[in-house]
Amino acid sequence: MDxxxxxxxxxxxxxxxxxxxxxxxxxxxxxxxxTEGMYLRTxxxxxxxxxxxxxxxxxxxxxxxxxxxxxxxxxFGTNWATYSRxxxxxxxxxxxxxxxxxxxLESGFxxxxxxxxxxxSSRVHxxxxxxxxxxxxxxxxxxxxxxxxxxxxxGFHVVGEGMRARAEITDFWAMVFNPSAVDRLTHVWFGAFLxxxxxxxxVHAYYxxxxxxxxxxxxxxxxxxxxxxxxxxxxxxxxxxxxxxxAENQPAKLxxxxxxxxxxxxxxxxxxxxxxxxxxxxxGIGIPGGxxxxxHYDFNEPIKGLNYYPEDxxxxxxxxxxxxxxxxxxxxxxxxxxxxxAVFYWWRGTLFQQRWLLWIFVFMVIVPxxxxxxxxxxxxxxxxxxVVYGLLRTSDALSQVVTANQVLFSLIMFTLVYxxxxxxxxxxxxxxxxxxxxAHEKIQHSPQHESxxxxxxxxx
Amino acid sequence: MxxxxxxxxxxxxxxxxxxxxxxxxxxxxLDGFDxxxxxxxxxxxxxxxxxxxxxxxxxxxxxxxxxxxxxxxALFAGFPILYASMFSAMYIPFMLFLLFIIFRAISIEFRxxxxxxxxxxSWDIAYSVSSATLAILLGVVLGNVLQGFALGPNFEFTGHWxxxxxxxxxxxxxxTLALFMMHGAIYLTMKTEGRLFAKVTxxxxxxxxxxxxxxxxxxxxxxxxxxxxxxxFKSMPLLFVVPLLAFLAIANIPRLTSKRRYxxxxxxxxxxxxxxxxxxxxxxxxxxxxxxxxxxxxLTVYNAASSTKSLGIMLTIAAIGTPLVLGYTAFVFYTFxxxxxxxxxxx
Numbered sequence: 088m089d090x091x092x093x094x095x096x097x098x099x100x101x102x103x104x105x106x107x108x109x110x111x112x113x114x115x116x117x118x119x120x121x122t123e124g125m126y127l128r129t130x131x132x133x134x135x136x137x138x139x140x141x142x143x144x145x146x147x148x149x150x151x152x153x154x155x156x157x158x159x160x161x162x163f164g165t166n167w168a169t170y171s172r173x174x175x176x177x178x179x180x181x182x183x184x185x186x187x188x189x190x191x192l193e194s195g196f197x198x199x200x201x202x203x204x205x206x207x208s209s210r211v212h213x214x215x216x217x218x219x220x221x222x223x224x225x226x227x228x229x230x231x232x233x234x235x236x237x238x239x240x241x242g243f244h245v246v247g248e249g250m251r252a253r254a255e256i257t258d259f260w261a262m263v264f265n266p267s268a269v270d271r272l273t274h275v276w277f278g279a280f281l282x283x284x285x286x287x288x289x290v291h292a293y294y295x296x297x298x299x300x301x302x303x304x305x306x307x308x309x310x311x312x313x314x315x316x317x318x319x320x321x322x323x324x325x326x327x328x329x330x331x332x333x334a335e336n337q338p339a340k341l342x343x344x345x346x347x348x349x350x351x352x353x354x355x356x357x358x359x360x361x362x363x364x365x366x367x368x369x370x371g372i373g374i375p376g377g378x379x380x381x382x383h384y385d386f387n388e389p390i391k392g393l394n395y396y397p398e399d400x401x402x403x404x405x406x407x408x409x410x411x412x413x414x415x416x417x418x419x420x421x422x423x424x425x426x427x428x429a430v431f432y433w434w435r436g437t438l439f440q441q442r443w444l445l446w447i448f449v450f451m452v453i454v455p456x457x458x459x460x461x462x463x464x465x466x467x468x469x470x471x472x473x474v475v476y477g478l479l480r481t482s483d484a485l486s487q488v489v490t491a492n493q494v495l496f497s498l499i500m501f502t503l504v505y506x507x508x509x510x511x512x513x514x515x516x517x518x519x520x521x522x523x524x525x526a527h528e529k530i531q532h533s534p535q536h537e538s539x540x541x542x543x544x545x546x547x
Numbered sequence: 548m549x550x551x552x553x554x555x556x557x558x559x560x561x562x563x564x565x566x567x568x569x570x571x572x573x574x575x576x577l578d579g580f581d582x583x584x585x586x587x588x589x590x591x592x593x594x595x596x597x598x599x600x601x602x603x604x605x606x607x608x609x610x611x612x613x614x615x616x617x618x619x620x621a622l623f624a625g626f627p628i629l630y631a632s633m634f635s636a637m638y639i640p641f642m643l644f645l646l647f648i649i650f651r652a653i654s655i656e657f658r659x660x661x662x663x664x665x666x667x668x669s670w671d672i673a674y675s676v677s678s679a680t681l682a683i684l685l686g687v688v689l690g691n692v693l694q695g696f697a698l699g700p701n702f703e704f705t706g707h708w709x710x711x712x713x714x715x716x717x718x719x720x721x722x723t724l725a726l727f728m729m730h731g732a733i734y735l736t737m738k739t740e741g742r743l744f745a746k747v748t749x750x751x752x753x754x755x756x757x758x759x760x761x762x763x764x765x766x767x768x769x770x771x772x773x774x775x776x777x778x779x780f781k782s783m784p785l786l787f788v789v790p791l792l793a794f795l796a797i798a799n800i801p802r803l804t805s806k807r808r809y810x811x812x813x814x815x816x817x818x819x820x821x822x823x824x825x826x827x828x829x830x831x832x833x834x835x836x837x838x839x840x841x842x843x844x845x846l847t848v849y850n851a852a853s854s855t856k857s858l859g860i861m862l863t864i865a866a867i868g869t870p871l872v873l874g875y876t877a878f879v880f881y882t883f884x885x886x887x888x889x890x891x892x893x894x
Contacts, residue, residue, distance in 0.1 A: 146656075147656065150609075150652055150653070150655075150656040151652075151653070151656075153609060153612065153652065154648065154649045154652035154653060155649065156616075157612075157615070157616055157619075157645065157648060158645050158649075160616060160619050160620065160623070161619070161634065161641055161644075161645055163623065163630075163634075164623065164630045164631055164633070164634025164635065164641075165634045165635055165637075165638050165641050165642065166635075166638075168631035168632065168634065168635040169631070171623065171627050171630055171631040171634075172627050172628055172631045174627075175623055175624065175626075175627020175628070175630065175631070175853060176627060176853040176854050176857045177857070178623075178624075179620075179623055179624025179625065179627060179853055179857060179861065180624060180857060180860045180861050180864065182620040182623060182624055183617075183620050183621055183624045183861050183864055183865070184864050184868075185620065186613070186616055186617035186620040186621070187617055187864060187865065187868030187869070187871075187872060188864075188868055188871075190613050190616055190617065191610075191613050191617065191868070191871075191872040191875075191876075192871070192875070194609045194610045194612070194613040195610045195613070195872070195875040195876055195878075195879055196875065196879070197609055197610065198605075198606035198607055198609065198610060198879045198882075198883065199606075199879060199882055201606070202605060202606040202883070202893070203606075203882060203883075205890055206882055206883070207882060218875070246854075250701050251701070253627075255853075255854040255856065255857065256854065256856055256857045256860065257856065259860050486631070486634075486635035486638075487635070487701075487703050488635050488636060488703055488704045488705075489635050489638050490708070493638045493639060493642075493708060496639070496642070497638075497642040500642065500646055504646060504649055504650075508649070508653060511653065511657060515657065515660055518660070
């Protein structure tokens with residue numbers, strides 16, 4: 088395999104793995120802010136226990152998120168040197184802002200959030216929780232701004248030619264508010280809230296089914312259900328906004344998402360289907376003229392299809408883009424249906440008697456994660472063959488001096504390390520869930536604590 | 548360079564050079580003691596000692612690592628051409644750096660999560676080896692930057708990927724490890740009590756000797772074999788005050804530790820780290836990486852920099868953000884001041 092494909096696999100793999108964790112941090116952060124806020128208002132200890140429990144799980148996701156996040160920053164330089172030279176001037180200020188405004192806030196207060204329970208007042212601790220959550224939210228802003236700039240570049244001009252060409256910033260705010268930035272940011276935020284809320288729903292549904300920590304779990308489930316319902320409904324709106332943006336700014340991507348080949352014809356919108364790239368057909372169920380309606384509010388308006396664009400300016404993995412996009416939408420709809428159903432039973436007062444529904448929630452935890460992953464796959468694959476849309480090709484963005492063997496080495500390294508990391512993550516997550524929300528109190532009374540006391544007495 | 552914007556008479560690329568330098572100094576001072584403490588980890592034999600040593604850095608190591616992320620971001624943002632050339636030239640060391648930074652993080656997270664002896668011992672080894680290797684790799688990269696790279700047309704690296712492993716770079720790597728181990732041992736003296744504290748003071752004495760010997764060797768090697776680094780001092784004798792101050796700061800550390808004034812010693816070892824990096828900055832400026840092929844391919848703060856517009860925006864961001872970062876860093880350190888106390892939230 089050549090350097091390009093290896094570097095693409097490596098970046099895709101490392102960023103996809105990383106993206107399991109930050110949405111959980113953002114989503115759990117929101118839930119923790121709510122539960123700790125409830126604790127400060129009500130002084131009901133159950134909310135404190137809830138917050139402490141989720142803080143312990145948050146710590147796990149945050150730690151892995153940080154460790155795997157530095158990787159991409161380095162990869163820009165190591166694997167994508169030409170890209171770094173090209174975008175550094177524009178991209179740089181977003182990255183610098185992320186580091187200084189978001190990441191420092193997040194990691195700085197993390198110490199107090201995790202280890203400060205017995206050291207600072209409950210108010211100061213609450214401020215730290217908010218600080219960590221805001222840090223993760225801000226972090227999403229700058230990263231999505233940078234990625235959106237690659238999708239819809241704005242606020243720059245190109246200086247120099249050939250290998251020395253680069254984009255230089257002309258208008259910071261035009262760069263920040265590039266055409267797709269706001270829509271994509273809200274989409275990412277709501278996706279993250281869903282990832283966090285569904286993890287909380289899953290764990291507490293499990294406790295309820297096992298008849299454990301019932302009072303705490305009912306309260307936590309309701310809080311997370313409200314977040315999940317609001318977020319999944321909002322996601323529909325924000326998804327529509329994003330699709331409108333794609334239609335306007337990246338029409339070739341939109342055509343790939345719906346498998347629309349004809350250069351100018353009314354386009355259907357599929358619910359599901361299979362793309363045959365050679366025959367340029369889609370077999371599936373769809374609404375005739377649906378895409379035309381979505382874009383122009385007219386079923387007969389023609390839409391520019393893939394064949395409208397030169398062959399080397401359109402994405403190649405059409406079926407994959409189509410499938411990832413449609414799966415994301417299907418997962419999104421399933422979250423809306425499920426949360427509304429749960430809200431209905433809540434209103435009827437029988438929510439916690441619907442054991443079948445609780446079982447579905449136990450396994451639903453994977454769905455927002457897959458929706459987040461697949462959404463990004465279709466967004467990034469749909470941008471190809473460009474790394475910066477219309478300006479810089481992915482194949483031109485590589486490091487000139489790095490060889491295939493070097494990338495193969497690091498790819499194998501990341502595969503092994505991340506496999507280990509993922510196994511450990513699942514193992515410890517499971518362990519923390521099994522230990523339950525009162526684990527921090529148990530420690531002080533369990534027999535294990537006695538042996539710990541012996542250890543504490545002996546010294547070096 | 549008349550067309551460049553200036554602030555207080557200093558042009559933007561130079562200003563940004565000092566911002567990046569300050570960020571990396573901050574990183575070296577803060578994560579330096581984490582890495583140093585980690586390198587000592589296996590020297591502590593008892594489970595409780597290891598837990599205390601780990602929890603001495605527990606609440607702060609993550610925040611400290613952020614300085615690397617910000618420093619890297621600042622380098623990418625301000626000097627993208629340098630970032631691209633250096634990172635692609637040193638692909639393997641940077642990948643190894645990532646490997647060990649991940650391993651350090653997960654060893655800290657995971658070691659105390661299970662009581663089994665084999666589990667803790669494995670993570671202790673992973674943690675200590677990662678910390679020590681990270682310190683060495685940082686030094687190796689610095690050693691290469693001091694020596695210069697085989698940069699050719701378009702500032703692309705023209706050498707072989709194994710060239711990063713040369714005697715000088717390894718010497719700088721070992722010196723960096725020694726410096727961090729000294730710095731980390733001083734940090735641990737402030738965080739420990741009783742017999743563990745007594746043990747740390749013994750280790751600290753060894754660390755000081757280790758550092759002074761390796762630093763002396765590296766200094767001699769530099770003076771003899773890498774003459775271009777000392778040119779600046781010949782042309783501007785006034786700058787000799789910086790190495791002089793560095794030597795004084797180093798000499799002050801054994802004096803203070805023998806008087807058991809550890810807090811002051813920690814300040815001086817932090818100052819030492821900062822002064823040594825300032826020394827590097829003076830030796831290099833305005834060149835960032837010397838081309839060993841042809842001086843016309845030297846990467847300088849000017850030809851590697853982002854546009855003035857971009858630098859201006861980033862300087863504004865830094866001016867707003869730095870006081871905030873310093874504020875809550877200080878708050879966190881204040882909250883966790885004093886000796887380590889293990890409780891239900893500890894690692």
